Amino acid sequence: MANYSQVTHVLFDMDGLLLNTEDLYTVAFQNVVSRYGKDYTFDIKLKIMGCQAQESAKVVVNALELPITAEEFMKETKGQFEVLFPDSELMPGARRLIEHFHKNKVPIALATSSAETAYHMKVDKHHKELFDLFDHKTFGSSDPSVKRGKPHPDIFLVAAAKFSDNPKPEQCLVFEDAVNGVKAARAAGMQVVMVPDPRVDKSLTEEATIVLKSLEEFDPKLFGLPPFEN
């Protein structure tokens, strides 16, 4: 059996992990690049999942040789986000896990590469009460203290430092869906539970501490966290 260490604090990614917003990004980006006769392939998406918004825009514009600037691309996608994000849905198991940790007084935080404005589009309409259970939130694309996006460790180190009892990296468990997010967590010295998109090749999941098909499969006991009651 693999060796898992006990943790005391938990950090959650958001897009594609707690919310189905990765699917919504795919629709939004495809709608925009279709105007230029291009395809937003999963290979390109894989490169930018978890990246800061501006970096993502640059990669797409360059990879697809779009005849617009990264700023123009961001403006066009923002129009799509405003329509699509408010109806984002929770991923299976997300509510149970967040409510369980909150009820059992496990400190939990959100560490998303989203900008704060995008976060509000995704959460405010349907999920505000649940997301209010986090002790704190860090928004990688709009928080100046997060210098570099995932796969760099910055966001997880900034988020961990916001807990009042200042946990060490090895006391923190990260939940992630993206390859870049797993790399970021490992670079921060943290264990990471990966729930990847099923299209992600197995060879790209090897850095994760444990890989699950769904958050519903997570067993808190493996990491010394309070067990589910049922």
Ligand SMILES: O=c1[nH]cc([C@@H]2O[C@H](COP(=O)(O)O)[C@@H](O)[C@H]2O)c(=O)[nH]1
């Ligand atoms: O198809 C896409 N997926 C993901 C992103 C980027 O990845 C971030 C999601 O990262 P996280 O899962 O760390 O919240 C988004 O905020 C966005 O910046 C993107 O641009 N396009």
Ligand SMILES: [Mg+2]
């Ligand atoms: Mg994600």
